[in-house]
Amino acid sequence: MSESAMLSMTKNTGPMLIVLSLLIALSFVTELAKAETLEVELRIRDHLFFPSTLIIPANQKVKIRVINEDPTPEEFESFELNREKVIAAHSQTVIFIGPLEVGEYPFFGEFYPKTAQGVVVAK
Amino acid sequence: MKSIRLFLATSIVSLLTLFNFVAAVQGYQSSMREADALFDNQMLDLALLVSNLDVSDERLRSMQLGEDLAFQIWQNDKLLAASANAPVQALHQFSEGYDYANFSSYRWRTLAKYDRSHEKWVFIAERTDLRFVLAENVVLQSVAPLLLGIPLVGILVWFFVSKGLAPLQKLSFALKSKPANDLLPIDFGDSILELDQVIASINGFVARLESAMNREKSFSADAAHELRTPISALKIQLHNFAGTVDAKGDAYNELQQGIDRMQHLIEQLLALYRSSPDQFDAKGKSVNLLDLAQDVVARLYPEFEKKDQQISLESEVEREKEALTIHGEFFALETLLTNLLVNASRYTPNGGQILVALSRKHDNVILSVEDDGVGIAPDDRERIFDRFTRLSGNQEVTVPGCGLGLAIVRHVADLHGASVKVSSSRFGHGTAFIVEFPSEKIVNHGMRDERVGDA
Amino acid sequence: MFLNAVVLVLQEILEAALILSLLLAFVRYLNLASGERVLSRRNWVVTSIIAGVFLAWIFSNNFSRISNSFDYVGLEITNASIHSASCFLLVLFAWLFPVKRSVAHLNHRSLGLIFCMVVVVTLAILREGSEIMQFGGGILGQGQAGLPIFYGGVVGAGIGVSTGVLLYYALTGLSIENSLKACVLLLSLTAGNMASQAILLLNQADWLPFTPTAWDSSGLLSESSVLGQLAYALIGYEATPSIMQVSAYLLGLFFVIISPISRLAWSTWHDEASQI
Known part of the structure; x- marks a missing residue:
């Protein structure tokens, strides 16, 4: 069976190559469309987000610099943005989001969701 | 090996855990919602109370409601009165309803209530973290038993599954010990x-x-x-x-x-x-192998004399006769030794030597019969115990025998839990049969030789 | 904080438990089909759990260093590597899985299979364990009310482990042909899930370009709902996946589907399947 398996592997590289080349082509297209990335700051203090409403331009990639001033780690999470990232205590990190369509995208701190609530507003 | 008990216990405990815990989470969520509604109602009551305060009273400005509550009274975009922990800005939009806001390093549940008779806006804020902890502590009291009960349930499930499977275990024990x-x-x-x-x-x-x-x-x-x-x-x-x-x-x-x-x-x-297992007298008696060997050798002595063979009996522990006593069936053991000796005599030429030796190794009693006869090739040593097996060899044709003797030896040994080994004798050539009896009473009831069927 | 701990611990334990149950079901199938206990000789489950917990501990201790590397996207890069490796090993597992009856064929591959399983489970526990350690460590370090968190953790772990156990019994309770089909299907979905997660993480780190959302099914099944969370853990459900994620998912799926074991599972010669 292993010989025929090897055979089918070579047989099946065709579609795989097509998908790969499509991905590469796609990445070139988006690379060209890439503009200077806007950076916004989001602070975590006492399990609260500051600002709790982040207003960003729509249809543009944005770099969020998250600074955790708390002595505890926090996890930035948003189902709407498809983002999830742990930020250690007293440290900072970056999360890239977008380009987003116009709308509101709630986010929360998964470790302290009762207080750590916020929303990204794309305008 | 698959265990019915393990399968039943783990699957039942898993199901119980899953349903119990999901129920606990559901219960927690609905209770927390209820608690939230309760707190919101209290805020509304407080708003009605605050709206009736006399705003001209100076003491109102420095009033503390407790660290978990704050209020503001607005009229025409002007802050008339507020608790000391309230911010200077409006803590809510000027529209009636509930919301959340962050100020003074905390997240607050906020309520705006318009007092039509006084044309005032009353804002009430309550710290979410504190009211959450309060509610959670109450709700968890009712959830905790569901969790703490699981280990107990696990033990009980294990117990009952075992109990339920007991007849099966009883049956298998009854079969095993039959x-x-x-x-x-x-x-x-x-x-x-x-x-x-x-x-x-x-x-x-x-x-x-x-x-x-x-x-x-x-x-x-x-x-x-x-x-x-x-x-x-x-x-x-x-x-x-x-x-x-x-x-x-x-x-x-x-x-x-x-x-x-x-x-x-x-x-x-x-x-x-x-000597077949199903005929064997299971009880057994104490049999002294030395006495037995002396009897058998004496009885067979004429046979050896006929062939001019020298027979000797050797016992390492002659002084302690007790040490050579085993539990067994006298007749069967006598047959075993007789067959071994007749066999030895047969395959040993005239004038040869035959030795019966008794000894103890650890707790086991060892009976060996050795001769300086023709010997058995290593390849044939297992085969000789089969029924009606007689080794082919020119001189053997002349030796009388039916090929059952050693099969009987093996049978008797098996019934006494003894092992039979064949090796070369101490005379350099010839055969040694070594039977090792366990010292404990091991008359193996359960042993069934499948060969019994074809006798 | 109770619910919080439930969701967090459940999510992580569930993912690891599902992978473990799936691989155990495969091993059981193999032992059943070959008529001997091929893979139980080595205690690979315990080995990989210990290795996973140990690595998770190391990961947590160096969390800041990892997070700050690669211009603050070190976490995404590490996790994407872990996901890609898991995906690759799951595909390799499918290709290595013996489909011939001979014992030599089987023994020849058993080492490779064990390697795949040990590393996949270790990585799963590393991924999920390090997040639980971050969460638990932060809470304990602050000395906050521990009881609700503890209860939450117990409930989350209880639900996760029970689901894993029941999944295992469900997979092994099926007939041998259906069991193999279900296992292969789950394996392909898990491989797709890993590939899609790796892409998402690289997107988040801005190492891969943005691609538009393929669909929005949040109205149908919200990711924040209980069912949505379960679907996320089980098959990597996302309400709003990007086109690139979907492609990666399908690619992972595809490589498992074309493997010999998958063809065996769906072959019309059922007796062949039942007696590898």
Whole structure:
């Protein structure tokens, strides 16, 4: 069976190559469309987000610099943005989001969701 | 190995845990929602109360409601009064309803209420973290038993599953401990729906087996027994015949040898039948092997003398006779030693040596029979214990025997939990049979030799 | 904080438990089909759990260093590597899985299979364990009310482990042909899930370009709902996946589907399947 398996592997590289080349082509297209990335700051203090409403331009990639001033780690999470990232205590990190369509995208701190609530507003 | 008990216990505990815990989470969520609504209602009551305060009272400005509450009273975009922990800006939009806001390093639940009669806006804020902790502590009190109960439930499930499977265990124990010669039906006491068919089938098999065994038993015993008489008669007739006719030729000798062989075969068949597991007397008695060996050697002494063979009995522990005592069946053990000695005598040339040795190794008693005869090739050493096996070799054709002797030796040894090994003897050439008996009483009831069936 | 801990611990334990149950079901199938206990000789489950917990501990201790590397996207890069490796090993597992009856064929591959399983489970526990350690460590370090968190953790772990156990019994309770089909299907979905997660993480780190959302099914099944969370853990459900994620998912799926074991599972010669 292993010989025929090897055979089918070579047989099946065709579609795989097509998908790969499509991905590469796609990445070139988006690379060209890439503009200077806007950076916004989001602070975590006492399990609260500051600002709790982040207003960003729509249809543009944005770099969020998250600074955790708390002595505890926090996890930035948003189902709407498809983002999830742990930020250690007293440290900072970056999360890239977008380009987003116009709308509101709630986010929360998964470790302290009762207080750590916020929303990204794309305008 | 698959275990029914483990499968039942883990799957039941998993199901219980899953449903219990999901129920706990659901209960927690709905209780928390209820608590939230309750707190919101209290905020509304507080708003009504605050709206009736006299805003001209100076003391109102420095009033503290407690760290978890704050209020503001606005009129025409002007802050009339506020608690000390309230911010200077409006803590809510000027529209009635509930919301959340962050100020003074906390997240607050906020309420805006418009007082039409005084044309005032009353804002109430309550710290979410504190009211959450308060609510959670209450709700968890009701959830905790669901969690803490699970280990107890696990132990109980294990107990009940074991209890439920006990009849099965009882049945398997009853089958396991059933002696080989016990063909009585299993009496299980209580009737159990799931096991009744199994027990009925087993008992059916046992009954059929018993009748088959009985038939076979009586057939072989009767056949052997019935053959003894005519053969004895035949021998006498032959003897008489020899007296009347002058017939001392080869034909006569062959006839006599043939009848002797047949007689021997029948004696051995009877011995084999008596040493079968289902015929074996399970109780056993103390048998001193030294006494036994002395008896057998004395009885067989004429045989050895006939061939001018030297027979000796050697015992390492002669002083402690007790040390050579085992539990067993005297007749069977006697047959074992007799067969070994007859075998040794047969395959040892005239003038050879035969040695019976008794010793102890650890707690085991070892009986060995050694000779300086022709010996057995290593490849043949297992085969000789099979029934009707006689090693082919030119000189052996002349040796009388039926090939059952060593099969009987193996049988008797098995019944006593003893092992039989064949090796070279200490005389350099020749064979040594070494039988090692365990010291404890090991008469293995359960042992069934599958070869018994083809006897 | 109770619910919080439930969701967090459940999510992580569930993912690891599902992978473990799936691989155990495969091993059981193999032992059943070959008539001997091929893979139980080595205690690979315990080995990989210990290794996973140990690595998770190391990961947590160096969390800041990892997070700050690669211009603050070190976490995404590490996790994407872990996901890609898991995906690759799951595909390799499918290709290595013996489909011939001979014992030599089987023994020849058993080492490779064990390697795949040990590393996949270790990585799963590393991924999920390090997040639980971050969460638990932060809470304990602050000395906050521990009881609700503890209860939450117990409930989350209880639900996760029970689901894993029941999944295992469900997979092994099926007939041998259906069991193999279900296992292969789950394996392909898990491989797709890993590939899609790796892409998402690289997107988040801005190492891969943005691609538009393929669909929005949040109205149908919200990711924040209980069912949505379960679907996320089980098959990597996302309400709004990007086109690139979907492609990666399908690619992972595809490589398992074309493997010999998958063809065996769906072959019309059922007796062949039942007696490898």
